[in-house]
Amino acid sequence: MFQVGKTIVSEEIIENDFVCNLNACKGQCCIDGEAGAPVADDETEIMVDIYSKVKPYLSPEGIVEIEKQGAFVKGEDGEWETPLVNGNACAYVIFDEKKTAKCGIEEAYNDGVIDWKKPVSCHLYPVRVREYTELTAVNYHKWEICDDACSLGTELQVPIYKFVKESLIRKFGKEWYAELEEVAKEHVKR
Structure with missing residues (x-):
């Protein structure tokens, strides 16, 4: 986990890849x-x-x-x-x-x-946000119906946080996202 501003961010959104593959899943996350x-x-x-x-x-x-x-x-x-x-x-x-x-x-x-x-919860998916009194948790929601999205993300080399960039900025702002990018760069170096 990483702290970015008043959020605790799971390293899974940096380490895992994801790109929605609607041809494969047919939007199942909106149905199931x-x-x-x-x-x-x-x-x-x-x-x-x-x-x-x-x-x-x-x-x-x-x-x-x-x-x-x-x-x-x-x-x-x-x-x-x-x-x-x-x-x-x-x-x-x-x-x-x-x-x-x-x-x-x-x-x-x-x-x-x-x-x-x-x-915004739909826009952020597969990221889920949970508000707590002092902090907000930012986590990856892994669901088997999105396995094809994980495979496509790996093929295209797109980490989750980059796939949902627009929605993360919508939720937390540009400065927050820029800080997340720096955290991600440092994490990848390790």
Whole structure:
């Protein structure tokens, strides 16, 4: 573990490689699981505000669940998360012509309909952030459905922290990321 500012960062995000391989996994991380994607407290109002603009992008099943459960829900762990369809797929998931799962929020963002990409937890994946009183933990979430992403990352030689650079800067800022890069350079030298 490394301390960067007020965060404790797992060396796994420096030592492991990762590049999403949607051709292989078909966006399975948005479909599988027992909980929705984490939604930060400061994102809850955004989720409500953007819903009417995102709704045309969503599946009928997703719309039903969001309108029944809400734009976000309280998870079993007491934290906010996206609602699920049939207890597994995120309600904001849509599918392209190749049956690859995509984010309806992100598609609305890509089309310029909204100016918010998606919950930062989704943007950060496979990095997971956990807020504590004094520090924030920044960890790698290893999941077998992402084995192809690990293989592609190794092939392309892209460490996790570089793959999620944009989202880490979004979450922690440019100065924090620059410090992480220095830590990574020193760690690799050892």
